[in-house]
Structure formats: C-alpha cells, structure tokens
Amino acid sequence: MSDTAAHEEPELIQLLTPEGELTEHPDYPLDISAEEIRALYRDLVLVRRVDSEAITLQRQGELGLWVSLLGQEAAQIGSGRALHDRDMAFPSYREHGVAWCRGIQPKELLSMFRGASNGGWDPHEHGFHLYTIVIGSQALHATGYAMGVQRDGAVGEDGTAVISYFGDGATSQGDTNEAFNFASVNNAPVVFFCQNNQWAISEPLERQSRVPIYKRAAGFGFPGMRVDGNDVLACLAVTRAALDNARTGNGPTLIEAFTYRMGAHTTNDDPTRYRDKGELDEWKAKDPILRVRRYLEANGLADEAFFASIEEEADKVGETVRTQCRNMPDPEPLDIFHEVYAEPNVHIDQQRAEFADYLSSFEGAGAEGGR
Numbered sequence: 001m002s003d004t005a006a007h008e009e010p011e012l013i014q015l016l017t018p019e020g021e022l023t024e025h026p027d028y029p030l031d032i033s034a035e036e037i038r039a040l041y042r043d044l045v046l047v048r049r050v051d052s053e054a055i056t057l058q059r060q061g062e063l064g065l066w067v068s069l070l071g072q073e074a075a076q077i078g079s080g081r082a083l084h085d086r087d088m089a090f091p092s093y094r095e096h097g098v099a100w101c102r103g104i105q106p107k108e109l110l111s112m113f114r115g116a117s118n119g120g121w122d123p124h125e126h127g128f129h130l131y132t133i134v135i136g137s138q139a140l141h142a143t144g145y146a147m148g149v150q151r152d153g154a155v156g157e158d159g160t161a162v163i164s165y166f167g168d169g170a171t172s173q174g175d176t177n178e179a180f181n182f183a184s185v186n187n188a189p190v191v192f193f194c195q196n197n198q199w200a201i202s203e204p205l206e207r208q209s210r211v212p213i214y215k216r217a218a219g220f221g222f223p224g225m226r227v228d229g230n231d232v233l234a235c236l237a238v239t240r241a242a243l244d245n246a247r248t249g250n251g252p253t254l255i256e257a258f259t260y261r262m263g264a265h266t267t268n269d270d271p272t273r274y275r276d277k278g279e280l281d282e283w284k285a286k287d288p289i290l291r292v293r294r295y296l297e298a299n300g301l302a303d304e305a306f307f308a309s310i311e312e313e314a315d316k317v318g319e320t321v322r323t324q325c326r327n328m329p330d331p332e333p334l335d336i337f338h339e340v341y342a343e344p345n346v347h348i349d350q351q352r353a354e355f356a357d358y359l360s361s362f363e364g365a366g367a368e369g370g371r
C-alpha cells in the first residue's frame with residue numbers, strides 16, 4: 001500500500017502567521033478594521049477564560065464533566081463570527097466559542113455539565129442547536145435543516161445558511177458521510193466545519209483518514225479546503241465565503257480547520273498516557289491568541305491599557321461564572337421525565353411513576369421525591 005496520498009502536504013489557508021504577521025490570500029481577501037480585530041482578541045481571551053474556569057470548577061466537584069476547547073478558540077470564534085443572525089449552527093459538544101458568538105451565556109453551558117438543567121437553550125432564539133454527543137449525527141441534522149431552508153425558499157443574499165461542527169473522528173462515521181452525500185445531491189445550503197484537532201480521544205488523525213480530510217469533499221462533488229484553524233482571520237474569511245456560497249445557492253463546502261486539542265479530550269481523560277509532550281510544545285508556539293496579540297502590538301493597534309482591560313474583564317467573567325455555577329438550584333429528580341416527548345407517552349409515564357415510588361421509599365421524602 002502506498003503512503004503517498006496520506007503524506008502529501010496540503011495547502012493551508014492562512015492570513016495571520018504564528019509570529020503575528022498579516023499575509024494575503026488571493027481567494028480570501030479580508031476587509032477588517034483594527035477595532036474588529038481587537039473585538040476578536042477579546043472573544044478569544046474571554047472564551048479561554050470561561051473554559052479554564054470550567055475545568056477548575058469540575059476539579060472542585062462543581063461540574064460533572066467539562067469538554068475543553070483549549071487551542072481551538074480561533075476556529076470557533078472565526079467561524080462563529082462569520083455567521084449571520086438568521087443562520088443556524090449545529091454543534092457537537094466542544095463548541096463553547098461558537099455558543100459565545102451566538103449569545104449563549106456560559107452559565108447555560110455550565111448548567112448542562114453540572115446536571116442542573118435537562119435541556120439547554122432555545123435553538124431558534126440563538127440560531128444554535130443543542131449540543132450533540134452522538135458523534136457525527138448533527139451533520140445529518142444540519143443537512144436536513146438546510147434542505148428545509150431550500151423548501152422554505154430562504155435562499156439568496158438575505159437567505160439562511162447552515163453550519164455543522166464536528167471533529168476529525170466524526171469523519172469516520174456513516175452519518176457524516178451520508179450527510180455529505182445528501183447535501184451534495186440536493187445542493188443544500190450547508191457548511192461542514194470540521195475542527196481537525198488531530199485526536200479523537202486517544203485515536204490519532206492517521207487512524208481516521210488516508211487522505212487529508214478536506215480532500216474527501218471532492219469525492220462527494222463539492223469544494224473542500226484546509227484552513228489554519230489557529231488563525232482567527234483565516235477562519236473568519238473562509239467560513240464567510242463558504243456561508244455566502246451556501247446562502248446564494250452554490251451548495252455545500254467542507255472546511256477543515258487544522259488545529260490542535262491542547263488539553264485533554266474531557267476532564268475524564270489523561271492525554272499523557274497516549275501522546276508526546278513534544279507535540280503539545282510545538283502547538284503552544286502556534287497559539288491562536290498569542291498571534292493576534294503579537295499582530296496588534298507590532299502594529300501599534302493596541303496598547304498595554306487595552307490588554308489590561310481585557311484581562312480585567314476576563315477576571316470578572318471568571319468570577320461571574322464561578323458564582324453562577326455554585327448557586328445553580330438542583331433540579332427536581334422527576335423533572336427529567338418532562339422533557340423527553342412533547343406529547344404524553346405511556347412508557348415515560350410508567351418510568352416516572354416507578355421512579356417516584358423509589359424516591360418516596362426513602363425516609364422523610366416528600367410526594368415529589370424531594371431530596
């Protein structure tokens with residue numbers, strides 16, 4: 001078996017180098033002001049702070065689990081800020097940066113990982129679907145939604161585009177490949193945004209694909225490209241172009257955002273058991289936040305006072321997140337049965353009754369099975 005295809009160096013679309021130098025790409029010109037770049041810097045720093053606070057809260061026993069986005073901030077903020085209000089995003093479970101861009105409060109994410117809420121948020125209010133744990137299934141949900149958009153006639157410059165987020169591991173799932181095919185033959189207005197963080201828990205990228213992931217799009221009949229996933233400007237420019245193509249009737253695109261999961265898969269995982277430290281050090285040098293800071297500093301577009309004010313804001317966000325998390329009321333145990341079906345369901349009613357009986361068997365428990 002030849003290794004040629006797997007080892008071919010793919011083209012990486014980049015607008016901001018790790019050293020903080022701005023470059024140009026003929027296909028992705030980006031008209032952006034210094035103020036907008038400062039706003040992106042703020043987003044990146046604040047979502048990283050929410051993430052690190054959440055990891056600490058989990059370590060303190062305040063959250064059941066947390067799924068860190070460390071290292072993937074640029075992929076998420078760049079693509080998230082490319083979305084229009086009317087667009088619809090279908091995330092997996094790591095998209096806290098995209099959630100931030102869609103106006104989801106960090107406490108809404110935390111309440112789910114604390115087990116304090118049984119649902120999440122209203123997907124329609126935010127244009128951001130619920131987190132999806134079943135790997136790859138949201139690619140199908142997004143494609144179906146996009147086909148609905150077509151049938152509603154919401155196509156054109158003011159139309160709705162749909163984006164689906166998933167990881168490198170998800171590209172091995174049948175659902176993802178079926179979504180690619182349905183989207184292609186129906187010319188659906190959907191963008192497939194793969195955050196290739198190079199690991200699927202402990203499985204490395206080379207176990208997922210013999211060819212660079214973005215090249216798979218060609219086999220399904222739509223364009224694919226690899227963007228530097230640690231470059232917020234490139235992610236913004238490439239996603240904006242793909243969304244515009246989708247909304248104006250030019251069909252799907254696969255964006256492979258080449259990045260790196262700097263933390264553990266989740267707080268339940270220990271990556272030191274399966275990967276080299278050298279790999280992490282290499283990617284620390286490509287940090288998505290550092291390069292924006294370097295650019296702003298080198299070009300005199302932000303001073304010390306600006307960076308200090310963002311740090312201060314991050315401290316406040318951290319404090320708010322901690323307080324909100326600790327003060328979340330515990331849900332009533334029986335509430336879990338309310339959110340399963342819109343209509344009454346005989347099986348759920350039976351399970352609810354059995355659980356209520358069980359709870360009331362404890363001494364001093366109320367009729368509702370209080371705690």
Ligand SMILES: Cc1ncc(C[n+]2csc(CCOP(=O)(O)OP(=O)(O)O)c2C)c(N)n1
Pocket residue numbers: 094133134135166167168169170171197199200201261265
């Ligand atoms: C259908 C399905 N199979 C297996 C799992 C268990 N699982 C959870 S996360 C994960 C790895 C996913 O890796 P990737 O798609 O690269 O996303 P990442 O976590 O790296 O962002 C697996 C196999 C699952 N949640 N759903």
Ligand SMILES: [Mg+2]
Pocket residue numbers: 167168169195196197198199200201
């Ligand atoms: Mg992955």
